Amino acid sequence: MSSFMRRRPFSALLLVLLLALAGWVWHERVALMAFPDIISAYTAKEYCSCRYVMGNDTEYCHSYVKQWLPISGFNDDATNKRITVSGLGRSNSAVWIGEHQGCRLNP
Structure with missing residues:
Protein backbone atom coordinates (compact mmCIF):
# COMPACT_ATOMS: atom_id res chain seq x y z
CA MET A 1 0.00 0.00 0.00
CA SER A 2 2.84 2.39 0.75
CA SER A 3 4.24 1.97 -2.77
CA PHE A 4 0.78 2.89 -4.14
CA MET A 5 0.81 6.04 -2.01
CA ARG A 6 4.27 6.99 -3.27
CA ARG A 7 3.40 6.34 -6.90
CA TYR A 42 -40.30 24.80 7.96
CA THR A 43 -42.05 26.52 5.06
CA ALA A 44 -45.54 25.49 6.21
CA LYS A 45 -45.00 26.49 9.86
CA GLU A 46 -43.24 29.77 9.18
CA TYR A 47 -45.71 30.83 6.47
CA CYS A 48 -48.63 30.02 8.78
CA SER A 49 -47.08 32.10 11.56
CA CYS A 50 -46.27 34.96 9.21
CA ARG A 51 -49.72 35.01 7.64
CA TYR A 52 -52.13 34.15 10.47
CA VAL A 53 -50.27 35.02 13.67
CA MET A 54 -48.51 38.18 12.51
CA GLY A 55 -51.22 39.15 9.99
CA ASN A 56 -48.86 39.93 7.09
CA ASP A 57 -49.99 39.80 3.45
CA THR A 58 -49.39 36.75 1.25
CA GLU A 59 -46.70 38.35 -0.93
CA TYR A 60 -44.58 39.30 2.08
CA CYS A 61 -44.97 35.86 3.67
CA HIS A 62 -43.99 34.07 0.44
CA SER A 63 -40.80 36.11 0.28
CA TYR A 64 -40.21 35.56 4.01
CA VAL A 65 -40.19 31.74 3.72
CA LYS A 66 -38.40 31.50 0.36
CA GLN A 67 -35.45 29.12 0.49
CA TRP A 68 -32.70 28.14 -1.92
CA LEU A 69 -34.28 24.69 -2.31
CA PRO A 70 -37.51 25.02 -4.29
CA ILE A 71 -40.85 23.66 -3.12
CA SER A 72 -43.04 21.71 -5.52
CA GLY A 73 -46.46 22.48 -4.07
CA PHE A 74 -48.07 25.16 -1.94
CA ASN A 75 -51.67 25.48 -0.77
CA ASP A 76 -53.00 28.23 1.51
CA ASP A 77 -56.50 27.26 2.66
CA ALA A 78 -57.55 30.66 4.06
CA THR A 79 -60.96 29.38 5.19
CA ASN A 80 -59.47 26.80 7.57
CA LYS A 81 -56.17 28.70 8.03
CA ARG A 82 -54.22 25.63 6.93
CA ILE A 83 -50.99 25.68 4.91
CA THR A 84 -49.82 22.60 3.02
CA VAL A 85 -46.38 22.53 1.42
CA SER A 86 -44.65 19.84 -0.65
CA GLY A 87 -40.95 19.70 -1.36
CA LEU A 88 -38.26 17.08 -1.94
CA GLY A 89 -40.93 14.39 -2.11
CA ARG A 90 -42.44 15.14 1.29
CA SER A 91 -45.56 17.06 2.30
CA ASN A 92 -46.33 18.85 5.59
CA SER A 93 -49.09 21.11 6.79
CA ALA A 94 -49.53 23.66 9.55
CA VAL A 95 -52.78 25.00 10.93
CA TRP A 96 -53.61 28.10 12.94
CA ILE A 97 -54.91 26.99 16.36
CA GLY A 98 -55.77 30.29 17.98
CA GLU A 99 -54.59 33.68 19.07
CA HIS A 100 -52.64 32.39 22.06
CA GLN A 101 -51.46 29.08 20.58
CA GLY A 102 -50.42 30.30 17.13
CA CYS A 103 -49.75 27.69 14.42
CA ARG A 104 -49.10 24.00 14.88
CA LEU A 105 -47.31 21.65 12.53
CA ASN A 106 -49.48 18.61 11.83
CA PRO A 107 -47.81 15.20 11.94
Whole structure:
Protein backbone atom coordinates (compact mmCIF):
# COMPACT_ATOMS: atom_id res chain seq x y z
CA MET A 1 0.00 0.00 0.00
CA SER A 2 2.84 2.39 0.75
CA SER A 3 4.24 1.97 -2.77
CA PHE A 4 0.78 2.89 -4.14
CA MET A 5 0.81 6.04 -2.01
CA ARG A 6 4.27 6.99 -3.27
CA ARG A 7 3.40 6.34 -6.90
CA ARG A 8 -0.07 7.94 -6.84
CA PRO A 9 -0.35 10.40 -3.95
CA PHE A 10 -3.42 12.19 -5.38
CA SER A 11 -5.29 8.92 -5.89
CA ALA A 12 -4.42 7.84 -2.37
CA LEU A 13 -5.61 11.18 -0.97
CA LEU A 14 -8.84 10.91 -2.95
CA LEU A 15 -9.39 7.38 -1.60
CA VAL A 16 -8.87 8.55 1.99
CA LEU A 17 -11.27 11.48 1.45
CA LEU A 18 -13.92 9.18 -0.03
CA LEU A 19 -13.61 6.83 2.93
CA ALA A 20 -13.92 9.76 5.34
CA LEU A 21 -16.99 11.02 3.47
CA ALA A 22 -18.58 7.55 3.57
CA GLY A 23 -17.93 7.37 7.32
CA TRP A 24 -19.48 10.79 7.88
CA VAL A 25 -22.56 9.89 5.80
CA TRP A 26 -22.99 6.67 7.79
CA HIS A 27 -22.63 8.56 11.09
CA GLU A 28 -25.18 11.22 10.05
CA ARG A 29 -27.57 8.89 8.20
CA VAL A 30 -30.55 9.57 10.51
CA ALA A 31 -30.23 13.34 10.18
CA LEU A 32 -29.70 13.13 6.43
CA MET A 33 -32.85 11.01 6.01
CA ALA A 34 -34.88 13.60 7.98
CA PHE A 35 -33.64 16.52 5.86
CA PRO A 36 -36.32 16.34 3.10
CA ASP A 37 -39.07 16.77 5.72
CA ILE A 38 -37.44 19.89 7.10
CA ILE A 39 -37.95 21.93 3.92
CA SER A 40 -41.72 21.51 3.70
CA ALA A 41 -42.28 21.58 7.47
CA TYR A 42 -40.30 24.80 7.96
CA THR A 43 -42.05 26.52 5.06
CA ALA A 44 -45.54 25.49 6.21
CA LYS A 45 -45.00 26.49 9.86
CA GLU A 46 -43.24 29.77 9.18
CA TYR A 47 -45.71 30.83 6.47
CA CYS A 48 -48.63 30.02 8.78
CA SER A 49 -47.08 32.10 11.56
CA CYS A 50 -46.27 34.96 9.21
CA ARG A 51 -49.72 35.01 7.64
CA TYR A 52 -52.13 34.15 10.47
CA VAL A 53 -50.27 35.02 13.67
CA MET A 54 -48.51 38.18 12.51
CA GLY A 55 -51.22 39.15 9.99
CA ASN A 56 -48.86 39.93 7.09
CA ASP A 57 -49.99 39.80 3.45
CA THR A 58 -49.39 36.75 1.25
CA GLU A 59 -46.70 38.35 -0.93
CA TYR A 60 -44.58 39.30 2.08
CA CYS A 61 -44.97 35.86 3.67
CA HIS A 62 -43.99 34.07 0.44
CA SER A 63 -40.80 36.11 0.28
CA TYR A 64 -40.21 35.56 4.01
CA VAL A 65 -40.19 31.74 3.72
CA LYS A 66 -38.40 31.50 0.36
CA GLN A 67 -35.45 29.12 0.49
CA TRP A 68 -32.70 28.14 -1.92
CA LEU A 69 -34.28 24.69 -2.31
CA PRO A 70 -37.51 25.02 -4.29
CA ILE A 71 -40.85 23.66 -3.12
CA SER A 72 -43.04 21.71 -5.52
CA GLY A 73 -46.46 22.48 -4.07
CA PHE A 74 -48.07 25.16 -1.94
CA ASN A 75 -51.67 25.48 -0.77
CA ASP A 76 -53.00 28.23 1.51
CA ASP A 77 -56.50 27.26 2.66
CA ALA A 78 -57.55 30.66 4.06
CA THR A 79 -60.96 29.38 5.19
CA ASN A 80 -59.47 26.80 7.57
CA LYS A 81 -56.17 28.70 8.03
CA ARG A 82 -54.22 25.63 6.93
CA ILE A 83 -50.99 25.68 4.91
CA THR A 84 -49.82 22.60 3.02
CA VAL A 85 -46.38 22.53 1.42
CA SER A 86 -44.65 19.84 -0.65
CA GLY A 87 -40.95 19.70 -1.36
CA LEU A 88 -38.26 17.08 -1.94
CA GLY A 89 -40.93 14.39 -2.11
CA ARG A 90 -42.44 15.14 1.29
CA SER A 91 -45.56 17.06 2.30
CA ASN A 92 -46.33 18.85 5.59
CA SER A 93 -49.09 21.11 6.79
CA ALA A 94 -49.53 23.66 9.55
CA VAL A 95 -52.78 25.00 10.93
CA TRP A 96 -53.61 28.10 12.94
CA ILE A 97 -54.91 26.99 16.36
CA GLY A 98 -55.77 30.29 17.98
CA GLU A 99 -54.59 33.68 19.07
CA HIS A 100 -52.64 32.39 22.06
CA GLN A 101 -51.46 29.08 20.58
CA GLY A 102 -50.42 30.30 17.13
CA CYS A 103 -49.75 27.69 14.42
CA ARG A 104 -49.10 24.00 14.88
CA LEU A 105 -47.31 21.65 12.53
CA ASN A 106 -49.48 18.61 11.83
CA PRO A 107 -47.81 15.20 11.94
